[in-house]
Amino acid sequence: MNYFGALEAFVQAAETRSFTEAGRRLGVSSSAIGRSVARLEEDLDVRLFHRSTRAITLTAEGELFLERCYRIFSELDVAKNELSQAAGKPQGRLRVGLPQLGAHLMRHLIEFQQRFPEIELELDFSDRLVNVIEEGFDAVMRIGDLDDSRLTIRRLDGYRHRLVAAPAYLSRHGTPTHPTELTDHACLRYRYPSTGKLAPWPLLARGRPLYLELPQSAVTNTVDSLLDMAEAGLGIALLPDFIVEDAVASGRLAVILNKHVRDHRSFCILWPSSRHTSPKIKAFVDFMASRLGTAGALQG
Template sequence: MDRLGALSVFVTAAEARSFTVAGRHLGVSSSAVGKAVSRLEERLGVRLFHRSTRAINLTSEGSLFLERCRRILCEMEAAELELQQTRAHPTGVLRVSLPLVGMLMMPTLSAFMRSWPDIELDLDFTDRLVDVIDEGFDAVIRTGAVNDSRLMTRSLGEFRYKLVGAPAYFEQNNAPQTPADLMVHRCLHHRYPSTGKLEDWFLVDESGIPIENMSRKGVSSAIEPLIYMVERGLGVACLPDFAVRDQLAGGTLVSVLDNFVRHTGAFRILWPSSRHLSPKLRVFVDFMAENLFPDHVS
């Protein structure tokens, strides 16, 4: 930046043919302009101006250098203008890693693509622990705590789990009135693909004691098959509310035992630490924070 500043001083002085006039344009003294030019000449090893008590004139080397400097400064101005325009109209590829359950975010991601058509989303769905920086991701969306000091983070919102089933299923099997009633129901479970463990339903009884050893009718390592099975009356499942929001609103699923389910979670978006977000990443972070969970204020 010191070199660019020196070039700007040189160009201003050359065009004004006066250190005094250049100083007025730049808001500094004429002696400051003269010293900046002298330091530039010393670094370059050539004389840029013929000086007299009445005027300054470019040397042949100074004239050649002036044209180069003008091109450099014009390129800088063009780059700044391009970035300003990019901020208004972000473009480019945005690599984002999401958990497998992130497939259920597709309505929000599709809305982002419609709102910002010049940004190409490159989405990687996996539950493995990715290295955001080393693997070249612009951002990752995950649940759980953040332990990497190299990353910035922003909350996208919290969600709750709901115990859901199809109306027809509960008509045939009687809707459970207490968590203990689930022992005779067909329970469909989610298995974490990364660990092979079943996801806990975090159910408690009337005394607040955790309920364990639920029946097991089916298991899936992805959420979508569980939604499919539950909608078709094959059993009950404990699923995140955002995953079954449309089904609950449309009446194809109903929730039961809401007061006994203690399972909650939160999504966060993380990206490499940087003083300035790229425009495409900035609009993506803002859009997801505002639209994934509309009722949540981040």
């Protein structure tokens, strides 16, 4: 029995909840996935999935086995990394987790892959709190820090927010000159996907934080849709500076109340601590630090 093939079939089926989708990912038929899983269940003498005509779901034993499989593949990656390190050349699969906001860093990620063509870059965009080690990530980029002593952290320079609106909107409704005037404007708000809470606007008046009950003219949980609504003249939005820089430079958006907005968010890269960092992780961390700037490193 090809155990690694069977384990890969099981993991893909567990992640996709579908033999068909697992087969598509691995380039085999759904029946081949089903046979591999069935042989694995027979060999282990345990049922890994509940099956129905509509879907498959993990049993309690399947959930436990999935975590073990992640560890097995993680150890295999470590072994590959050690061999790669011996050769000293960045290569192999690099699985990176990024926040949804990280999609706006694609120009850097594309440049990285062009510079290191032998690295197979796999990107996972999600705002959920991932388990870097258990889920088999080589590195994760996040806003702020994650507290895990098993991880090495490299802090990068971050960004600040801007209040922006389309010139057409400001022409129709006027340009606010003080934060309190925002209560009379259409405010386009961002809702955190992970918590469901509205993102507060970091407003200042006379150098002190100002908390206002702002209108919710529109609410969205993606920065892309927020940017689109602002450019369409639907209202005022709070967005990261690196996301709006092109729209501001081209005149599609204007920055308002700049001296009344004060905050700073930092990016960080986290990866599993080990005595030797693999060449592919080192290449990725050093490259992103060169593009975003660095605020130093902290060994976990």
